Amino acid sequence: MIPRLLVLAAMIPFLGTASASTAEAEKRLKTAVDEVLTIADHASNNSGLIESLRPVLHKYLSFSAMTRRAVGPGWRQFTLDQQKKAIDLFTILIIRTYSSKFTPGEHPEITFKSATEAEPGRVEIPTTLLYKGSHYSVTYRLEEAEGWRVTDVVIEGVSMVANYRSQFDSEFKKGGADAVVGALSQSVEHPK
Amino acid sequence: MKHHLLPTLLLAASATLLTGCTSSDRLPPTKSHPAAVGSDKHDSKSVKAAEGDLNEYSAISIADPLEPLNRATFWINDGLYTVVLRPITKGYQAVIPKVVRTGIHNVFENVRFPVRLVNDTLQGNFKRAGLETERFFVNTIAGVGGIGRPSDHISSLADLPEGDTGQTFAKWGIGHGIYIVLPVLGPSSLRDTVGIAGDYALNPVNWISFVYGGYAWTIAIPSTNSLRVTHEQLGVYDTATKSSLDKYLAIRSSYIQYRQEVAKK
Numbered sequence: 271m272i273p274r275l276l277v278l279a280a281m282i283p284f285l286g287t288a289s290a291s292t293a294e295a296e297k298r299l300k301t302a303v304d305e306v307l308t309i310a311d312h313a314s315n316n317s318g319l320i321e322s323l324r325p326v327l328h329k330y331l332s333f334s335a336m337t338r339r340a341v342g343p344g345w346r347q348f349t350l351d352q353q354k355k356a357i358d359l360f361t362i363l364i365i366r367t368y369s370s371k372f373t374p375g376e377h378p379e380i381t382f383k384s385a386t387e388a389e390p391g392r393v394e395i396p397t398t399l400l401y402k403g404s405h406y407s408v409t410y411r412l413e414e415a416e417g418w419r420v421t422d423v424v425i426e427g428v429s430m431v432a433n434y435r436s437q438f439d440s441e442f443k444k445g446g447a448d449a450v451v452g453a454l455s456q457s458v459e460h461p462k
Numbered sequence: 463m464k465h466h467l468l469p470t471l472l473l474a475a476s477a478t479l480l481t482g483c484t485s486s487d488r489l490p491p492t493k494s495h496p497a498a499v500g501s502d503k504h505d506s507k508s509v510k511a512a513e514g515d516l517n518e519y520s521a522i523s524i525a526d527p528l529e530p531l532n533r534a535t536f537w538i539n540d541g542l543y544t545v546v547l548r549p550i551t552k553g554y555q556a557v558i559p560k561v562v563r564t565g566i567h568n569v570f571e572n573v574r575f576p577v578r579l580v581n582d583t584l585q586g587n588f589k590r591a592g593l594e595t596e597r598f599f600v601n602t603i604a605g606v607g608g609i610g611r612p613s614d615h616i617s618s619l620a621d622l623p624e625g626d627t628g629q630t631f632a633k634w635g636i637g638h639g640i641y642i643v644l645p646v647l648g649p650s651s652l653r654d655t656v657g658i659a660g661d662y663a664l665n666p667v668n669w670i671s672f673v674y675g676g677y678a679w680t681i682a683i684p685s686t687n688s689l690r691v692t693h694e695q696l697g698v699y700d701t702a703t704k705s706s707l708d709k710y711l712a713i714r715s716s717y718i719q720y721r722q723e724v725a726k727k
Contacts, residue, residue, distance in 0.1 A: 335515065338515065338516060339515055339516065339518045339519055340519070341516075342516055342517065342519065342520075343516045343517060345516050346516070363705045364705075366705060367701070367704060367705040370704060371701065403560075403564065404694055426720055426723060427719050427720050427722060427723020427724070427726075428702070428715075428716045428719045428720050428723075429519070429719060431518075431519055432519045432715065432719060433702070433706075433712055433715045433716055433719070434707075435519040435520070435715075436711050436714070436715040437706060437707040437708050437711045437712060437715070438707070440708060440711055441707060441708075453707040453708075454707065456707070457705060457706070457707050461704065461705070462703060462704055462705075462706065462709065
């Protein structure tokens with residue numbers, strides 16, 4: 271009886287600190303970052319990098335949540351087919367943007383800061399990124415749905431999803447779901 | 463990307479902004495939908511379950527009555543970056559070794575001390591003003607005129623948020639007014655444009671030309687100051703625009719979000 275109490279007492283300090291979900295989300299993000307960096311370190315060119323990063327990003331990012339939120343309430347007016355097209359195209363765009371940030375031979379250094387649980391099932395993990403001699407603050411938003419997945423990346427206060435939200439909104443006002451899907455495929459086919 | 467880069471450059475592209483912002487472009491999640499994040503399978507069930515999160519992010523948030531003019535200026539800037547700035551910064555990168563560039567960068571950052579000190583003070587943040595002063599002396603003395611940055615190894619001094627004049631106005635509750643794209647300088651707002659002028663006047667690098675105006679060498683120093691940040695800023699610009707649907711909107715949104723973040727620091 272007494273040893274059991276001691277064990278319980280010994281656990282108390284841990285209850286007050288990081289909750290189980292922040293710890294889980296942090297672990298997940300670290301695994302993801304490690305996998306990405308390992309791949310990036312071995313890649314010699316950009317197109318090869320995109321190919322090898324794709325499966326990893328599919329595993330750790332929620333592209334459907336990103337697309338939905340970047341579109342906003344107009345999403346309800348998308349047919350299932352348009353939704354699928356939008357998600358597929360946006361996924362290509364995100365993976366391409368993300369992969370283009372890596373320069374062969376340059377290794378980013380990432381420092382994780384303490385995570386906060388914004389609400390149940392949602393965790394924000396601030397990090398600092400040192401890359402090519404410059405420091406950036408990068409916050410990852412993760413949510414729990416079939417494991418923890420990244421739903422947004424916020425660089426120096428600029429959220430990727432919010433950035434697309436204003437662009438999609440303007441397309442949607444112009445011509446509804448078709449305009450959004452059209453603009454997306456335009457962007458995928460003709461990178462700027 | 464730091465806002466401190468903005469004011470000094472007569473040449474740079476930047477991404478940033480603040481108060482005509484009624485709603486944020488990037489408000490943190492406000493609703494609780496633990497089950498709201500759908501799976502990445504595109505079945506109708508998961509999409510349905512996920513619809514509650516469609517208002518997570520609200521759309522744009524700054525008045526832009528000058529949009530047609532702003533767009534025109536934006537595209538002129540965009541061309542200018544490509545035709546003029548990229549080759550120049552490339553040359554700078556190629557000709558001057560990285561160690562020297564880092565030294566130059568550090569010296570200019572250190573000299574920029576009055577911008578930070580005055581704004582920290584105007585914001586009533588005396589603690590940060592004190593730390594800035596401490597950092598200035600550490601780097602000037604131990605870093606040999608600011609070439610080195612020994613302050614990076616002192617934890618209280620390593621990560622001080624930047625102060626700038628636009629940020630001071632924001633803390634005083636002054637709104638953005640309207641969105642303005644400045645020639646060459648890029649995105650700004652009515653308030654931040656005044657802020658840029660304030661930063662410019664507070665930066666000792668620019669005092670030289672007030673005092674000794676007219677000589678060629680007085681242009682060389684502010685130009686070097688601009689060059690050192692332009693490369694980095696073009697990188698940021700490219701990142702924000704590369705996969706965009708509409709470059710103009712992408713930069714405007716980035717600017718608003720970024721300045722909102724700066725105002726919080």
